[in-house]
Amino acid sequence: MALDPDDPRPPYQQVANALRASILTRKLAPGEKLPSGPQLSEHYGVARMTVQQAIRVLRDEGLVVSRQGSGVFVRERTERPVGLRPHLERAFEQARVSVDFAGFSGETLHGAIAEPLDKIRAGRLRPASISVRLLVPDPSVPWALPAQVDDLADSPAFRARAAQIVHRHTGAVVEAVNELGELGLVEEARAEVRASPAVPMFKLYVINNDEVFFGYYPVERHDVTLDGEKTPMWDLMGKDAVLFQHNADADPESMASQYVRQSRLWFESLWDNVARSFSS
Structure with a gap:
């Protein structure tokens, strides 16, 4: 062979x-x-x-x-700690690429998706379509977490800071993906961000509808400068989240296939029913 x-x-x-x-x-x-x-x-x-x-x-x-x-x-084991980048890069070798993300800021996705998008610009990859959807927390409503350490109160200043971070990373992904369609490098290319009324305590990636990556956000103390003062916050530490992978297989009733299917249904239920256009 x-x-x-x-x-x-x-x-x-x-x-x-x-x-x-x-x-x-x-x-x-x-x-x-x-x-x-x-x-x-x-x-x-x-x-x-x-x-x-x-x-x-x-x-x-x-x-x-x-x-x-x-x-x-x-x-x-079929569930194991993994790195997202090599799996995401491999996914872009398919004709039709879909990436659904639910999490706090999209920072990890922003870093991991850069190389396959660069390969498309260089002509080394040529998928027919790309769909990227990012579901992030709504910074315009109070959050239960992250919260101030002293009284567990919501912090509007922290939400404003977080909104800037989310805009930076999700905005870069949306701009890069949509540009591929505008340049004619991909027949169909669309990326969109929506805001959920709830802050997720985990991050989730559904890739090409048959591969799921899931990881919990540890809650840790994080001193943040807000309005010129150091403010101790209970923060969600996305970089410390260990991802676990699940792949749908030929048996639709296997544990892995059901996990992928339920992850997709969960994402769609939020995206279609309660998520709104993201704004700071």
Whole structure:
């Protein structure tokens, strides 16, 4: 099964993509041992070093584990701490890309989505459509959290500061995605931000309708300068949120498939029913 010579991606990425697809579709089951390096090298018609690079990519993504003297195995757990960036970049290789985000500021998404958008501008990726929806808390209404440390009271000054941060990150994502459509680099490109009346205690990403990333926001004390004074706040620390991944599989009634489906339904219920256009 030789690789496609016309594929512009490096051979190790092509091998990693093929193995990843087999793992996520359960052709390679959790706990199953992968073929040996020489077997994979012969199967894909590549050098052993190329196979080693591909395995390293999958190991970094948390999909496989190496056991000394035994080989490489598909990871047993389907819910695991992961990094968003490589999965998001892979999602943009599909013809139709959708990213739904619910969380506090969109800062992580802003950083993770930059590279695939740059690849589209450079002509290295060419999806037919991109849809990005961002659901963030409404800064115009009082919040239960974040709150002032001394009395757990809402802070209008903190909400105003947070609104600026949210505008900066979500605005950059919206502008970058919509620009791709305006330039004709993507046939259909749309990004939109809406505000929810509730502050989420977690962040959620639904990617291409079949992959979900979920992580809780730790609540920690954070001294913030508000109106020229240091103000202790109980804040939601998004950078400390550990993401867990869930992939829908061929069985629509499996735990993973149901998790993805319910995440999509939850997002749609807020987006369609109570979310409003975002404004500071």
